[in-house]
Amino acid sequence: MFKVVALLADTMADAFTQSAKANIVLCYRENGEKVHQFLKEHGFLDSTLKPKTTGDMLALPFIEQVDGKEIERMLCSAFDFEIRIDCIELEYAEISNNPHAQLRSAVTSWLTSFNSSEGENGNFLKELPRKWQHLGDVVVLPETAFMSKEWNELINQRTIEELQHLWHHIARALGGKRLARQHPVTKDKHRTSQTELLLGQNGWVEFLDHGVQFGFDATKVMFSAGNVTERRRIGSIDMENEVVVDAYAGVGYYTLHMALRSRAKHIHACEINPDSITGLTWAQETNGLNKQMTIHQGDNQETLPKLYGQADRCHLGLLPSSEAVWNHAIGCLKPEGGWIHIHMNVHKNELDKWQDQTLETLKEYAGQHQRNWKISIEHLEFVKWFSPHIQHVVLDVQCREILQE
Numbered sequence: 001m002f003k004v005v006a007l008l009a010d011t012m013a014d015a016f017t018q019s020a021k022a023n024i025v026l027c028y029r030e031n032g033e034k035v036h037q038f039l040k041e042h043g044f045l046d047s048t049l050k051p052k053t054t055g056d057m058l059a060l061p062f063i064e065q066v067d068g069k070e071i072e073r074m075l076c077s078a079f080d081f082e083i084r085i086d087c088i089e090l091e092y093a094e095i096s097n098n099p100h101a102q103l104r105s106a107v108t109s110w111l112t113s114f115n116s117s118e119g120e121n122g123n124f125l126k127e128l129p130r131k132w133q134h135l136g137d138v139v140v141l142p143e144t145a146f147m148s149k150e151w152n153e154l155i156n157q158r159t160i161e162e163l164q165h166l167w168h169h170i171a172r173a174l175g176g177k178r179l180a181r182q183h184p185v186t187k188d189k190h191r192t193s194q195t196e197l198l199l200g201q202n203g204w205v206e207f208l209d210h211g212v213q214f215g216f217d218a219t220k221v222m223f224s225a226g227n228v229t230e231r232r233r234i235g236s237i238d239m240e241n242e243v244v245v246d247a248y249a250g251v252g253y254y255t256l257h258m259a260l261r262s263r264a265k266h267i268h269a270c271e272i273n274p275d276s277i278t279g280l281t282w283a284q285e286t287n288g289l290n291k292q293m294t295i296h297q298g299d300n301q302e303t304l305p306k307l308y309g310q311a312d313r314c315h316l317g318l319l320p321s322s323e324a325v326w327n328h329a330i331g332c333l334k335p336e337g338g339w340i341h342i343h344m345n346v347h348k349n350e351l352d353k354w355q356d357q358t359l360e361t362l363k364e365y366a367g368q369h370q371r372n373w374k375i376s377i378e379h380l381e382f383v384k385w386f387s388p389h390i391q392h393v394v395l396d397v398q399c400r401e402i403l404q405e
């Protein structure tokens with residue numbers, strides 16, 4: 001029979017008082033906060049180890065699953081201060097303020113409760129996830145979590161009740177009440193999230209993000225929590241008196257920030273997926289945006305033409321490419337022009353070429369709409385590495401009417 005055992009916190013604490021070789025980012029202490037935040041937001045920070053200060057320098061550990069060269073490149077394109085990648089000995093962090101250590105402890109307790117040698121099998125613990133996401137009280141594990149051959153075999157031998165105990169311990173160790181596992185986002189146009197709920201009755205989540213209230217069913221729609229820097233950036237652009245079109249609104253990931261933080265006069269939120277519309281409608285009501293926001297349900301190819309000539313700004317937040325609506329975005333801008341924010345996945349060696357081509361394409365579309373505009377690229381924002389060579393970027397384009405003398 002399954003035995004519920006107390007967490008072996010004391011036993012495990014011993015295991016965490018030692019040190020280990022760690023990959024680190026070395027930076028000046030004055031830049032430490034920025035590097036720490038960067039590593040944390042990208043899920044790279046190794047919270048099982050203690051950062052180390054030596055004189056003016058700070059060593060911040062990152063997880064072994066990521067390549068130091070890639071981290072170096074990302075940091076160098078995000079900041080202009082000096083950093084170095086190195087490998088040094090670091091002490092383990094205290095178990096009490098180390099969620100990964102608490103996860104290890106919880107899982108070890110569960111394994112040990114079967115009175116088998118499983119608890120000693122390092123393979124189970126080695127496979128534990130290093131990053132996860134909080135959506136309200138739901139902890140979302142990556143798609144690889146507990147999916148290794150060893151874990152699969154073990155899970156298949158256990159009863160549903162036993163597994164519920166495991167998921168419960170894990171959720172609690174990571175500071176949540178429900179537990180889910182991410183599946184790949186579908187490649188169709190709904191970008192459906194296939195999150196699997198491991199613990200809990202339903203997937204509806206509600207949470208506050210930089211003063212903005214979000215609500216949606218996490219098992220049905222995606223939320224790219226990783227794009228935090230872009231969310232902050234877009235929300236800090238002053239859009240007072242502007243009419244904005246958000247062509248891929250989702251549950252309002254950028255829309256709500258543009259409405260509430262950028263203070264856009266009016267936002268047209270265009271979205272095709274009924275599950276996202278449910279979240280968007282909830283957020284419109286909850287954030288008091290009934291007058292400031294109009295939701296357009298349907299395919300952009302049909303909704304955007306109805307907004308031609310109305311916008312000061314168009315936001316095109318679809319990956320890998322939003323090219324399908326560039327022409328409509330030009331059409332949506334007022335005759336005097338405005339801004340377009342284009343999200344795109346671009347190969348790191350093709351950034352210049354892509355920008356030139358995009359500019360040419362937009363000029364061509366402007367001609368088709370009989371717009372006599374000066375179109376310029378004002379900024380290219382690096383958001384994150386999508387895969388080892390592919391960067392998620394946002395291109396800020398300005399279109400200005402050329403006034404005749």
Ligand SMILES: C[S@@+](CC[C@H](N)C(=O)[O-])C[C@H]1O[C@@H](n2cnc3c(N)ncnc32)[C@H](O)[C@@H]1O
Pocket residue numbers: 189190191222223224247248249250251252253254270271272273276298299300301317318319
């Ligand atoms: C990647 S999500 C972006 C949501 C949000 N911008 C984010 O980053 O979380 C893309 C959204 O665009 C919607 N979408 C995709 N194709 C569309 C189309 N042709 N017309 C309207 N919406 C579409 C999807 O349903 C999805 O909610």
